[in-house]
Amino acid sequence: GRVQASSNWDDFDSYVDEDLTFRAYFQDAIVGKPGRFYGIGSTIGESGYYLAHSLKNHGHIVGVGVVKVRLESVEQRWRDAGLQAFVSDENQIIILASDPAHKLRAVTPLSPQKREKLALSLQYHWWALTDLKTLRREPLGPGEELITFPSERRAPGGVRYLALSQPLADTPWRFTLLLPLEEIRRNATSHGALAAVLFAFVSFLLIAWNERRKVIATRLAAREALQRANNALERRIAERTADLRASNARLKAEIREREHTELTLRRTQDDLIQAGKLAVIGQMATSIAHELNQPLAALRTLSGNTVRFLERGKLDVASANLGTINQLVDRMGKITASLRSFARRSDPSDSRASLTQAVDAALFLVEPRKGKGPLTLIRDFADCQLAIDQTRLEQILVNLFSNALDAMQGQQERVLALRGEAGDSHYEFHVRDNGRGLPPDTMPRLFEPFFTTKPAAQGGLGLGLTISASLAADAGGSLTARQPDGGGAEFVLALPLLPTETPPHD
Ligand code: ADP
Numbered sequence: 001g002r003v004q005a006s007s008n009w010d011d012f013d014s015y016v017d018e019d020l021t022f023r024a025y026f027q028d029a030i031v032g033k034p035g036r037f038y039g040i041g042s043t044i045g046e047s048g049y050y051l052a053h054s055l056k057n058h059g060h061i062v063g064v065g066v067v068k069v070r071l072e073s074v075e076q077r078w079r080d081a082g083l084q085a086f087v088s089d090e091n092q093i094i095i096l097a098s099d100p101a102h103k104l105r106a107v108t109p110l111s112p113q114k115r116e117k118l119a120l121s122l123q124y125h126w127w128a129l130t131d132l133k134t135l136r137r138e139p140l141g142p143g144e145e146l147i148t149f150p151s152e153r154r155a156p157g158g159v160r161y162l163a164l165s166q167p168l169a170d171t172p173w174r175f176t177l178l179l180p181l182e183e184i185r186r187n188a189t190s191h192g193a194l195a196a197v198l199f200a201f202v203s204f205l206l207i208a209w210n211e212r213r214k215v216i217a218t219r220l221a222a223r224e225a226l227q228r229a230n231n232a233l234e235r236r237i238a239e240r241t242a243d244l245r246a247s248n249a250r251l252k253a254e255i256r257e258r259e260h261t262e263l264t265l266r267r268t269q270d271d272l273i274q275a276g277k278l279a280v281i282g283q284m285a286t287s288i289a290h291e292l293n294q295p296l297a298a299l300r301t302l303s304g305n306t307v308r309f310l311e312r313g314k315l316d317v318a319s320a321n322l323g324t325i326n327q328l329v330d331r332m333g334k335i336t337a338s339l340r341s342f343a344r345r346s347d348p349s350d351s352r353a354s355l356t357q358a359v360d361a362a363l364f365l366v367e368p369r370k371g372k373g374p375l376t377l378i379r380d381f382a383d384c385q386l387a388i389d390q391t392r393l394e395q396i397l398v399n400l401f402s403n404a405l406d407a408m409q410g411q412q413e414r415v416l417a418l419r420g421e422a423g424d425s426h427y428e429f430h431v432r433d434n435g436r437g438l439p440p441d442t443m444p445r446l447f448e449p450f451f452t453t454k455p456a457a458q459g460g461l462g463l464g465l466t467i468s469a470s471l472a473a474d475a476g477g478s479l480t481a482r483q484p485d486g487g488g489a490e491f492v493l494a495l496p497l498l499p500t501e502t503p504p505h506d
Contacts, residue, residue: 001026004063020066022122025052029064036171038071038095040104040125047071047095071096084161084180090172091118093129105132107176147178269470270345273395276467277343280398284368291335291368295328302328338364342398344391351475352498353393355429356383359418362397369405373414381420384427385498388475393495396471396479399464400431400491406458407435407489415488426477426494434488438481446481468493 001021009016020026025035035052048068055063078085078098086097091114092107104127110118115129135158138146143165148158162184165176281288302321309318342365359379386393401416408414414434421428438446445451447469454460469479477495484490 001030001064023050023052024121024123025050025066026064028052029054029066030061032061035064035066037123038089038173039123040127084178086176086178087168088165088174088176091123093118093124094132095173102132105130107132146181272463273392273467273471274345276399276461276463277395279461279463280395280402281339281343284365284402288335288339288368292332295332299325299328334364342391342394350389351387353386353388353390354383355381355386355393355420355427358390358393358397361394362401365394365398366401366405369402371405371409373412375408376413376415378415378417378419381418381429382422384420384422386427386475387496387498388471388477392471392475396468396493397431399468400493403464403491404431404433404435404489406454407437408433409435411435422497423494425496427497429493429495430490431493432484432488432490434486437487438483438489443481443483447479 001019001023003015003018003020006015008014023037023039025037025039028035028037029052032054035050037050037052038047039050040047048070050066050068052064052066054061055065075096075098084098086094086099086102088107089095092110094102094105094107097103104124106115106129109131110129118124118129133150135148135150136146137148140146145163145165146160147163148160151159160181161178162181163176163178165174167173168175302325306318306321306325309315309321338361341361359381363377404416405414408416411434417430417432419430419432421430442451442453447465448462449466450462451465452460452462465479465481472479472493472495475495477493479494480492482490482492
């Protein structure tokens with residue numbers, strides 16, 4: 001058991017020559033068992049962990065080799081890590097402790113015998129090996145205990161720790177970890193709060209996500225509904241468009257048809273007007289023939305007489321006869337010219353007529369129908385420009401005058417009164433006669449086509465008033481009939497006025 005050699009042989013605390021026979025690790029190793037031992041060095045009182053093994057020569061144990069491990073560095077490391085812990089050995093003595101106050105104290109109270117025995121072993125040098133100073137100890141279960149340590153500084157009631165202990169493998173020692181309850185509680189509170197916050201946050205996220213999901217679902221549903229409605233609308237629009245297109249095409253076809261019909265109607269109307277004129281001329285044919293026959297007969301007589309007067313040398317009488325012949329030929333030419341102009345097709349685009357000219361021309365044309373007997377002609381109208389074709393106005397007047405003359409035929413006293421009345425935009429021309437008048441039953445039918453009361457001899461066609469009324473309406477005017485007080489008939493022709501051209505002033 002005497003130290004032969006040591007790593008600190010040249011230090012002042014060298015182990016060389018020291019007798020270590022009493023050390024338990026030597027006693028174990030010398031008999032061949034591995035020696036493990038914690039102890040405090042007898043020389044300088046430094047604690048260490050000793051690992052001893054026997055040294056053999058030819059199978060015989062001749063000595064022991066020992067390695068001492070200093071454990072203070074472990075304590076330092078615990079302190080650095082802020083860890084509170086201790087290690088107790090097989091005698092329940094704390095050999096390593098983060099808190100120096102716990103070091104070399106008995107974890108469980110020692111019996112006086114045991115304490116003495118340990119003191120004698122010098123394992124713990126000269127340490128008193130007092131009990132661990134605690135205020136209260138509450139065992140919780142195997143390896144778990146609540147220990148309250150006194151603490152002057154921090155709390156008068158002491159500091160409570162949760163002590164968790166566990167045997168250390170390969171050693172008879174136990175490791176005890178001390179966890180301050182306050183800190184644990186604080187941690188638990190803060191962790192709890194953190195967990196609550198996290199939970200609240202996660203819940204909020206979940207709720208938000210759920211709400212968003214709902215919103216998205218609603219939005220999707222709304223979008224789908226909108227899409228459906230849109231599709232339906234587009235379908236309906238397409239149907240309507242097709243319908244509209246079809247009815248448009250129909251309308252166009254109808255318009256074409258109408259235009260065509262209108263054109264045909266207009267042509268027919270023109271033809272009818274023309275036919276009406278020719279009818280008037282036809283009606284007048286007898287009187288015209290008579291009108292032309294008279295000067296013709298006079299011409300024959302006059303020319304025969306003139307030849308005889310020339311033979312006799314009576315030149316002055318012959319010359320006077322030739323003058324009369326000239327006049328007669330002129331009159332005949334006038335008659336045929338006015339007939340030709342009346343028969344001419346009218347030009348509706350040239351809407352300007354002089355009332356006086358038209359009245360004169362019409363009176364000249366109806367002259368042959370005037371018949372025998374006196375006729376009083378009253379002219380009470382001003383000359384004015386009317387918005388109607390000249391020939392058309394003449395045609396209307398010829399019709400009205402012819403009818404008036406026909407109505408007064410055979411009467412002793414015949415009065416044809418022509419009266420004018422200027423309005424704002426229209427001129428009213430009244431043609432009144434004192435003939436047989438208009439009986440109430442004929443009044444509503446006057447303007448019907450082919451309505452006539454005239455005997456076949458007078459050649460009535462029943463078109464005169466129809467055509468006249470339509471010509472007046474075409475020019476933007478009207479033709480009406482009335483039964484005036486005092487008998488006879490009165491026809492009122494209203495036609496739009498044209499502004500009279502005033503001659504420029506010098
Ligand atoms: P028409 O002269 O060929 O008979 P009209 O249309 O000119 O055709 O006249 C229709 C009818 O109106 C005449 O047959 C006649 O009975 C009646 N009528 C027209 N003007 C007069 C008038 N001034 N006085 C009496 N009856 C008239």
